[in-house]
Amino acid sequence: MDRADTFVARLRGAVVLANGFPLLSGVDLELERGSLSVLVGANGAGKTSLLRLLAGLHALSDGSGTVLGLDLRGGDRRLLRRRVGWLGHEGSFYDDLSVEENLTFAARALERPLDGLEPALERVGLLARRHITTRQLSAGQRRRLGLAWLLLRRPELWLLDEPYASLDDEGRVFFDDLLADVVAQGATVVVSAHDPLRSAALHPRTLHVAGGRIVGRDA
Amino acid sequence: MIRTARLVAGKDLRIELRSRVLLWQVVPFGVMALVLSGLALGPERAGHSSAAPGLFYLVVVLVALLMVNRSHAIESTPGTRASVATLGLDPAGVFLGKALALWIELCLSSVVLLAGSVLLLHTQLHGTLVALPSVVVTLGALAGAGTLYGALTSSGSAATLLPVLSLPAFAPLLIAGERSFSAALGGGPLLEWWVISVVALVAYLGLGILLYGVLEES
Numbered sequence: 298m299d300r301a302d303t304f305v306a307r308l309r310g311a312v313v314l315a316n317g318f319p320l321l322s323g324v325d326l327e328l329e330r331g332s333l334s335v336l337v338g339a340n341g342a343g344k345t346s347l348l349r350l351l352a353g354l355h356a357l358s359d360g361s362g363t364v365l366g367l368d369l370r371g372g373d374r375r376l377l378r379r380r381v382g383w384l385g386h387e388g389s390f391y392d393d394l395s396v397e398e399n400l401t402f403a404a405r406a407l408e409r410p411l412d413g414l415e416p417a418l419e420r421v422g423l424l425a426r427r428h429i430t431t432r433q434l435s436a437g438q439r440r441r442l443g444l445a446w447l448l449l450r451r452p453e454l455w456l457l458d459e460p461y462a463s464l465d466d467e468g469r470v471f472f473d474d475l476l477a478d479v480v481a482q483g484a485t486v487v488v489s490a491h492d493p494l495r496s497a498a499l500h501p502r503t504l505h506v507a508g509g510r511i512v513g514r515d516a
Numbered sequence: 517m518i519r520t521a522r523l524v525a526g527k528d529l530r531i532e533l534r535s536r537v538l539l540w541q542v543v544p545f546g547v548m549a550l551v552l553s554g555l556a557l558g559p560e561r562a563g564h565s566s567a568a569p570g571l572f573y574l575v576v577v578l579v580a581l582l583m584v585n586r587s588h589a590i591e592s593t594p595g596t597r598a599s600v601a602t603l604g605l606d607p608a609g610v611f612l613g614k615a616l617a618l619w620i621e622l623c624l625s626s627v628v629l630l631a632g633s634v635l636l637l638h639t640q641l642h643g644t645l646v647a648l649p650s651v652v653v654t655l656g657a658l659a660g661a662g663t664l665y666g667a668l669t670s671s672g673s674a675a676t677l678l679p680v681l682s683l684p685a686f687a688p689l690l691i692a693g694e695r696s697f698s699a700a701l702g703g704g705p706l707l708e709w710w711v712i713s714v715v716a717l718v719a720y721l722g723l724g725i726l727l728y729g730v731l732e733e734s
Binding site for chain 2: 354383390394403446
């Protein structure tokens, strides 16, 4: 395996500006294939902006970077977006569509077979609620629907923005188990959180973010 | 592009079917606007008014503004925009799908408004039926223009700019639609006004296909 295959993402001095304001101010980062990284930092530190840059949702203003082999400066970010899995902290769905309709829309958009839908819903414990509208789900159930969306997609790179928010203890354990499975299957996962992960079994690399930069790393 | 358009149009129509915003909010607003127009003209002139086609299109434009806002609001809820962006849908297909759904919704609303026009403003039924093809084309052009301007103003506080920006684009369509409707009712050069609506339809669809992706990214 050469270096290009070892890393799914590499950033050098990555800067992201929004209306002249620096959301990221020089991030250096390498993400190894099959790794789990946790971005830890206070509100406004730049965790979400970094995840959005890796997802192709923010444009790179300065510096350089590649994600899944695609150049963040000159490449087509739409191609990158199709290959990453994004779970935002605000929820991700059409409120007036049912759980099943939301997933069907995503599967058809990505030209994925619909037979993966039922196992994904079963895995996240929403199979019995497949016909109710997303508006009726609790915050924790919406998180689980977001995970079903990602399970259906099977992306190479999972980008999860504060996924533990709104989850109870049972939900956190379920989520940790799922992350362990995903990483074991070779996917790369980046999670943002206010605190380091509690689960000792996951062995994540913790990256401390402050002021739009990575200011510290714990192995 | 066509596959994406069908997918997006199906999704938008399904959301309308579920939320019933069109049925319980937009159409009643249009009917009330039509009734108020009749009251403003007074009982004598409302019954014999040659202003009926103009009033019909004015109400259609107001209804279209509400529906364009609604069409883009369902994409703008927190998180939805980012998640849908990661589906990597073809922007041209998204534009066509949203315009198609909007056109169907406008056509359904217009059936009620035309019936209201016949009942409240005493528009001739035969002339109204003759005008239907030109109404359908004009609504298509309105849907194309509305979807394009909706994307331009869909972020944050820019949403309130939609009427200001889109009304100049809607004005030629309103004039062409009104003239062809009047021609259908009273005789006159219907075809040439209809051609203007067809050209506008093609132009707005072309512009939308070309520009929608750029507007979304910006």
